[in-house]
Amino acid sequence: MSIGIERVEYVLHLADNALILGQRLGEWCGHGPVLEQDIAMTNIALDYIGRARMLYQYAAGICSPESTEDQLAFMRNEWEYRNLLLVERPNGDFAHTVARQFFLEAFQMDYFKALQHSGDATLSAIAEKSIKETAYHFKWASEWVIRLGDGTEISHHRMQEAVDALWPFTGELFCEAPCESWMRKSFDCPDPAAMRSGWSARLQSVFAAAGLEIPTGNWMQEGGKTGRHTEHMGYILAEMQYMQRAYPGMEW
Amino acid sequence: MDTENMQKAMPTLSFEERIEKDEKIEARDWMPEEYRRTLIRQISQHAHSEIVGMLPEGNWVTRAPSLKRKAILLAKIQDEAGHGLYLYAACETLGVSRDDLLRELHSGKAKYSSIFNYPALTWADMGAIGWLVDGAAIMNQIPLCRTSYGPYVRAMVRICKEESFHQRQGYEIMLTLSRGTEVQRNMAQDALNRWWWPSLMMFGPGDSDSVHSLQNLRWKIKRFSNDELRQRFVDMTVPQADLLGLKIPDPRLCWNPERNHYDFGPIDWDEFWNVVKGNGPCNRERLSDRVAAYENGAWVRDAAIAHAQKQRSKQVPAAS
Ligand SMILES: [Fe+2]
């Protein structure tokens, strides 16, 4: 087995998370609940697209000389994407978008700090940039979890409903895919399972302030990290890949 | 009566004098009611145009052909949202709230730039909109950086800087397409065909038919007439189209050495007034998208207010 395969898969996992979440947030563009939040979500989307670009460029460099960021982002098949199921969940109402963001950022808070110390210099540099972004995104998401959880009866109900609906997609955050364990052994990349205690602590403090219940179900959905996605993925790709598929090989 | 008292007794005179001397009018200053109303109408129309204008482009964010283009497009639309914010804030200095203005937009009473009632059908439209629509907007807006109302001037200075980026980015998309494959060149030409005339209409009716023009020029709310600005836009854009190798869809377009301007064919004002009245291809969609976003967001805004109130009432006993 060539040395690059696990690394490419690992980088693609991080890149696909960033791209698909950026894509989802981009769907809000022009339709946010208030102009300031339209801007905030676009900001976050921009951070994610920017991160995806750095990661795809890195992956393309390892893959082959002809490979490009756009080829990796737009020309792969559904089962080749390695993103978490969580990030492909639909935007739903604003509460779903907030819950999705909160669950992921609460995980990434420690994850990128750990990744910064990996032996892979490029990933370490990308992680360093992502730490700052994640701190801002986490703050944004937590504040909204609290506002909506605490705000009105309706918003409380909607926020709890969103948390409950997305809960089964949180387990995958902590499952170590083969490429992750290979990167942990070879380059000191983080073990996702080790993020659980920090993640749970964040949930506890934010949910307490929001007056929300932490769901107790422990039957979790997984598969995204190994390329088995939900029904939503096909639609995301149909839209996202449309131009590259319809007009292959052109410069834009 | 000394001069100072005379000014107090006849505030209009001092207002007109200040306008004459190119002094900026500030929010706290006395102003004629009609001046205030005109400004509110103009600035809020502009603000509404910024946020309705996010829709045709937002429509392409999820389908942008490359990651770089996706990021540029997102950033551009974010700028437009920011423009909306500055402009609503400028309106608020004149004593109207953003909510009041949005209610007028949603009821169909307030207008926004009709250009956004045309559909963005292909990726080339992202180029044509940046190049032509932002380009025409700049033509209209640069003189507004010297308009007479201070808060409006400050908003416009920031906005114009960003609009010129948008225009360059749009032109760059067109340039890439025009140097691409045949299908890309066709896509670019098709977009120019569809956006050219609506862009010329962005300057508003001809000077002989424009109702608000004269007083607005006198108050320096406007500084050039619609037709002057339209001519400037044509003169600037024709050579740019030539450089792209694209053909402007106007058989009567030609250089007039005597006038030192391009002559161009007649504008279809029937179409213009129909789109203004609500019969454009996307009027209903644009408005219903804005209304839906506002209504679907009501519970979020209510929650934020309720939470802030709870926080305040928690702080009060602690402070006493
Ligand atoms: Fe703008």
Ligand SMILES: [Fe+2]
């Ligand atoms: Fe613009």
